Amino acid sequence: MKAIKKRMKFSPPLVIAGSFASLIFLGTLLLKTPFATTHAISWTDALFVATSATTVTGLSVFDPGTTLTTFGEILLLILIQFGGIGLMTFAVAVLMLFGKKVGFQNRIYLQESFNQQSVGGMIKLVKLIFIFVFSIEAVATLLLALHWMPRFGLGHGLYLALFHVVSAFNNAGFSLFPDNLMQFAHDPIVNLVLSGLFILGGLGFTVVMDLHYKKSFREWSLHTKIMIVSTIVVNVISILTVFLLEYANPATLGAMSLPEKLMASYFQGVTPRTAGFNTINYGDMHNSTLLFTMLLMFIGAGSASTASGIKLTTFIIVLLTTIAFLKGRTEPEVFGRSIKIETVIRSLAITTISLLLVIFFIFLLTVSEKLSFLPLAFEVVSAFGTVGLSMGVTNQISDLGEVFLSIVMFVGRIGPLTLFFLLMKVKKVNYRYPYEQVHTG
Amino acid sequence: MKAIKKRMKFSPPLVIAGSFASLIFLGTLLLKTPFATTHAISWTDALFVATSATTVTGLSVFDPGTTLTTFGEILLLILIQFGGIGLMTFAVAVLMLFGKKVGFQNRIYLQESFNQQSVGGMIKLVKLIFIFVFSIEAVATLLLALHWMPRFGLGHGLYLALFHVVSAFNNAGFSLFPDNLMQFAHDPIVNLVLSGLFILGGLGFTVVMDLHYKKSFREWSLHTKIMIVSTIVVNVISILTVFLLEYANPATLGAMSLPEKLMASYFQGVTPRTAGFNTINYGDMHNSTLLFTMLLMFIGAGSASTASGIKLTTFIIVLLTTIAFLKGRTEPEVFGRSIKIETVIRSLAITTISLLLVIFFIFLLTVSEKLSFLPLAFEVVSAFGTVGLSMGVTNQISDLGEVFLSIVMFVGRIGPLTLFFLLMKVKKVNYRYPYEQVHTG
Ligand SMILES: [K+]
Ligand SMILES: [K+]
Numbered sequence: 001m002k003a004i005k006k007r008m009k010f011s012p013p014l015v016i017a018g019s020f021a022s023l024i025f026l027g028t029l030l031l032k033t034p035f036a037t038t039h040a041i042s043w044t045d046a047l048f049v050a051t052s053a054t055t056v057t058g059l060s061v062f063d064p065g066t067t068l069t070t071f072g073e074i075l076l077l078i079l080i081q082f083g084g085i086g087l088m089t090f091a092v093a094v095l096m097l098f099g100k101k102v103g104f105q106n107r108i109y110l111q112e113s114f115n116q117q118s119v120g121g122m123i124k125l126v127k128l129i130f131i132f133v134f135s136i137e138a139v140a141t142l143l144l145a146l147h148w149m150p151r152f153g154l155g156h157g158l159y160l161a162l163f164h165v166v167s168a169f170n171n172a173g174f175s176l177f178p179d180n181l182m183q184f185a186h187d188p189i190v191n192l193v194l195s196g197l198f199i200l201g202g203l204g205f206t207v208v209m210d211l212h213y214k215k216s217f218r219e220w221s222l223h224t225k226i227m228i229v230s231t232i233v234v235n236v237i238s239i240l241t242v243f244l245l246e247y248a249n250p251a252t253l254g255a256m257s258l259p260e261k262l263m264a265s266y267f268q269g270v271t272p273r274t275a276g277f278n279t280i281n282y283g284d285m286h287n288s289t290l291l292f293t294m295l296l297m298f299i300g301a302g303s304a305s306t307a308s309g310i311k312l313t314t315f316i317i318v319l320l321t322t323i324a325f326l327k328g329r330t331e332p333e334v335f336g337r338s339i340k341i342e343t344v345i346r347s348l349a350i351t352t353i354s355l356l357l358v359i360f361f362i363f364l365l366t367v368s369e370k371l372s373f374l375p376l377a378f379e380v381v382s383a384f385g386t387v388g389l390s391m392g393v394t395n396q397i398s399d400l401g402e403v404f405l406s407i408v409m410f411v412g413r414i415g416p417l418t419l420f421f422l423l424m425k426v427k428k429v430n431y432r433y434p435y436e437q438v439h440t441g
Numbered sequence: 442m443k444a445i446k447k448r449m450k451f452s453p454p455l456v457i458a459g460s461f462a463s464l465i466f467l468g469t470l471l472l473k474t475p476f477a478t479t480h481a482i483s484w485t486d487a488l489f490v491a492t493s494a495t496t497v498t499g500l501s502v503f504d505p506g507t508t509l510t511t512f513g514e515i516l517l518l519i520l521i522q523f524g525g526i527g528l529m530t531f532a533v534a535v536l537m538l539f540g541k542k543v544g545f546q547n548r549i550y551l552q553e554s555f556n557q558q559s560v561g562g563m564i565k566l567v568k569l570i571f572i573f574v575f576s577i578e579a580v581a582t583l584l585l586a587l588h589w590m591p592r593f594g595l596g597h598g599l600y601l602a603l604f605h606v607v608s609a610f611n612n613a614g615f616s617l618f619p620d621n622l623m624q625f626a627h628d629p630i631v632n633l634v635l636s637g638l639f640i641l642g643g644l645g646f647t648v649v650m651d652l653h654y655k656k657s658f659r660e661w662s663l664h665t666k667i668m669i670v671s672t673i674v675v676n677v678i679s680i681l682t683v684f685l686l687e688y689a690n691p692a693t694l695g696a697m698s699l700p701e702k703l704m705a706s707y708f709q710g711v712t713p714r715t716a717g718f719n720t721i722n723y724g725d726m727h728n729s730t731l732l733f734t735m736l737l738m739f740i741g742a743g744s745a746s747t748a749s750g751i752k753l754t755t756f757i758i759v760l761l762t763t764i765a766f767l768k769g770r771t772e773p774e775v776f777g778r779s780i781k782i783e784t785v786i787r788s789l790a791i792t793t794i795s796l797l798l799v800i801f802f803i804f805l806l807t808v809s810e811k812l813s814f815l816p817l818a819f820e821v822v823s824a825f826g827t828v829g830l831s832m833g834v835t836n837q838i839s840d841l842g843e844v845f846l847s848i849v850m851f852v853g854r855i856g857p858l859t860l861f862f863l864l865m866k867v868k869k870v871n872y873r874y875p876y877e878q879v880h881t882g
Contacts, residue, residue, distance in 0.1 A: 313880060
């Protein structure tokens, strides 16, 4: 395995980062052409939106529905779909279509992208992903199209349904409506179809496969167990928190009936960990709700999914390790299983790098922008988690700030560890120094 | 050792928390009497300032110089001195003065307070601390008194010198001047004497003892090496950062000459990790400087010192572990020594609990207060690090907010781990579940 890795021309982190970067580069060029937009946009705006689509973030410096032509919208959709499933998966699919054998190198790249432990099942996994993605998207598009056709007409209703289904399933959060989904705040079909899609997309393919093939909790892998239980717990807490904090806010839930309040709380409770759609205006929310939302955006959803952030499992492992320490242990345990110290240290490293990165870019934006602190911090965390929620300041960001946020979206999507493995010359060492005590805390 | 701990009536965390709580309780009662203040203050104000003094924070809801009587000021000073050195140290000193033997139980309490590994050297350590504290304070008071007597008169000059020396050495940051130390922004003697005191106090007694007895770097303990090197590095970075960010800000450094700019940057660079004095107004600083200052306040200074926060060594170990992970290891190494995984996990737990605690209390204050986000977040981090810097909103906090901040100062001072060991019934277990992999990041 080690020997094989050495023989590869490009390291997996380089291929992952390189494929996203190429897609962003291509997207920027195409978005800048006069075919893509109704009026000329700047290079930084093109870069920003191409990055936002490829990294499935959903932040935008202009209103996609009015600024983009149909060509521009379809381009956006393609970037979202390629970025969401991952370029490598597509490359393998194309190779398979042409009947070519998938080389060992490509399998290792795929393995790295999907965080898998063995190379063997990769091709089968990719096939499954494709069948899964396109059948879900087809069914959901049909469902939403039937709902929207009476209002928007046959062709446009189908088109809108397709766009929003792809955007939701890939957790992009882009919408062709000028107020995102705010006009559908009281529409149960739109709420349930789109949230169902982005929750499923945010679990990660390995979890979905586990759910599909193994029907009982006991059979699931530890990873799936943690993902399902913590997704439910975190979502319930989030929905309740939004409901309680915004209950009396006249600009958000205040004027709604109780069922409408509940539906909007549900949607705003589940959207921050990666989807980024909104049915109420984040600029009107209380600072307490916004802070809580930032925490959710930083955590994110599942590994090997369309989500970014540190990932839900990473957060849970950090929490479990803290509890383990209070019990006098170093390795956390859950559902009758122990988690290896290597995984704990990996989680610590991901969390530390992510935190420092987010703080550093908030810092840069407080220098480059004249906006107040919270909207900027919110924007950076949203970009890092490739969430796409905003307090409404995205179009007020300076060119330099747009470049900063594009970097944050890119790093958030490829993962801060991928970035570091790319930049650092890692030299494995086999010696160990003698131990000495250091006082902490 | 384990058997002895079991036989003790009160656990060390309970004694540490209990002694600080009693001192705060007593301080609140005395501050509320008409002898302590020139006009009546509320119970929450008395609680807040008593907590702030005992935890050596320095936040105040009123101007101490005009609101407190001389009795009130001396009371404040006593709370600072007791809180700074730690009540247990005092108790042992009193026992020694009366010629009583110090029992094994008390030694264990002391050991816990000072984070020592062995019980043996504790009594010697306490004696040394006392000699060290009072001789330093005496010399510094004399120095500052000579400087201030021409301006404030013999008696008052000496009194002011004593107050500010005790406040500085214990890193309390309380001042009897209405603008803290802003009028001394250009006074090198005041700057150097007070910052010298709070840097020394913030290193921690064990480090100072190491410096005193072992003259070469090679002889120092790993803890001392890390403390000294990282204190120098962090201070240099901080000073430069403040200098560059505020250089052109007309409300802070803008109007100053270069030497004045440097002196003010030096002071504001070294004060945030625990001291909390200020020679320029934090309310006028750029958001970038304030964010950077919050990071410093969260980190804090040395273990077993007058500082709070997660502590500098904890932060360094988290960073070193992250670097170690990128090199494919679990245990960090520095200065030719490895650090045990138990210390790493302890650092992870301290950082996680501290972060969640700070976020939770910022959240509570965004609910209880109508102030904007950054000043509230700054206030909470300042309270947690028992720093005492403020963007100037302390006197606008509601009664409920004052209670929240008092809790944060208390928990910050005793340490979040002490709190958890106090609240949790820890049951040590000796089995281990089988390992299973979880995907992270
Ligand atoms: K998104
Ligand atoms: K202080």
